[in-house]
Amino acid sequence: MARIGAGFRAIRQMTSRFSEGWLMIRIPKPHLSRRAFALTTLAGAGFLAMPRPLHAVGRARNVTALAFDGDALLVACETLLRSDDGGTSWASESASDAGDILALATHPDRPGRVITGLARGGVAVSDDGGRNWERGRGGLPDEAVTAIAVAAAQPDMVYAAVRGDGLWQSEDAGRFWTFTMDRPWLADAERDPTALASVDLDTGMGGIWIYAGTEAGLTRVPDCFCRWQDVRPGNAMDALVSGDAPPPEAPLPAGEPIHALASAPSAPETLYAALPSGIWASRNAGVVWSRVADGSASAVAAHPTSPRHIVAVLDGGLTQSRDGGATWSALAVI
Template identity: 45%
Template sequence: MTALTARALSRRRVLSSGLAVLGATILVPGIARSDPSQTFVAASVLAFDGSAILAATPKGLLRHDGVSWAELEGVEAPNTLTTHPTRRGVIYAGWQDGSLRRSEDSGESWTAADAGLPGAPILSLTMAAHAPSTLYASLEGDGLWRSEDDGETWAFVMDRPYLGGAEHDVLSLVSVANETGMGGIWLYAGTQAGLTRVPDCFCRWQDVVAGDAMDALVAGDAPTDAATLPSGEPVEILALAPDTPERIYAALPSGLWLSMDAGVNWAQLTSEPVTSLAVDPIDPLHVIAVGPSGLRLSHDGGATWTSFDQPKDS
């Protein structure tokens, strides 16, 4: 795979210098027809593409078609993946060097989708819940960028959230299809300082509270009786099925957490850390995760878990 040289440029440096990163078309060989020879040790990213599962491992990008794993040849493991249930076969992937690619054939070939991005590492991607041709990207040291044309062009939309006296990178980003009260829906962000959110009109970051954005602005402080996520822990992964926005999963060092009311109240599902997580877009109770116990599957929303099929050593 051809990769762009990493350039950790901030948005402000890029705009002042007039520089832009121009992508080139990348063709990637087809899927290998047998299970990979390496062991599935850990995944940096998991995602569903329809009923298939995508897994970024230290040795590359894998796909499980319901029967066995296959390696997507020539694809280095990305930092982040995003898909949408209404666009099966369309996959976006972002890398540490700032490159972003789109596949429209389930990962058999890839095209550049990063024209106008500054080249900073891409930490998280999400497709808009109601408009999957709209894509959001969080960039290290920078903020949020938006493309409304399937990654053909990009524009900066929001600075990083300011929490606890400092700006924080957005580690995980999801589009949550609940109305904000201001004519749009929410983007939820996991950071080192906890959970925050912003309406997709990008007026301001704010805490997750009951009610809509206008209610929150009028009310001021968040209610004190909510069962919130543990204070001081980073929210490393957020995941949900777009059609059930009230049901949000969050991975923290203390384990896996679940909210049934769009992030107002949380309950701990497991105390085992989760390093990768994905929710089936068709069945929000179908969850796959990676942790110290390996790759595991839940069919009851994280209440119980079983081991999942993994590629075997050669």
């Protein structure tokens, strides 16, 4: 009888707690991980006050771009998410002030400065890591900015690809713009750049190449903006003088769109590309490529001082490698 009485008392206590709302939690959706369920439960009970974990983003949020701001990781989706602790926790910045983001660009010499290309046209610039924004259209056509890059050796020089138009340049960190270059001609048609990367190499005019990924493959132009060229061994002048360039030894897969490009500032010859066939890496400025991750890749970013530390969106999940793509680990389920 004593056990039965204790059982009744326990039931009454549980009923009382339910009525007081102590355990009124939302049942998790099946796709949530155990960690995400635990965080959701504790937060609902008032036990946690922290930035939202990326698990809460859900697969419905389409990640359009990744970038590093120093050690911080930036993820552009419906808003701008920022993690300052390696992906453990995330804060949502006020990217709604900037509009829908298609592209992100940062520079290691300008910590806190984030430049975005916008789907509704123009760019937005933040100098405090994404908390406040200034719109910069200054001469740009009223079309989507599909790709953006900061010049490797000049952190106030920015390049933007405008859909249906061409390549534009700003010398004041994205506030005013001038037209620089027509769109590249690949596979018998002009192609909009879907990704841009500025790479500081001795083989470029003045040491700078602008690499562009398109729906039809990879191309590049030296900073003289004289002509889009195939990626090949040798320097820019050799390519201009010799005319037709020999094919690279191991190019990216023919006919695949390039969704994103990332250069490693501390190792300029190291490039990464996100393609439908996976993440690809080059250690010689894009002449030879090898696949370092299988799956459908939509975004990639390289750490500014650790060239083998990369983050990518692969098969809809956020993942990272700290050894140049030899091994990968999930940061979160998105």
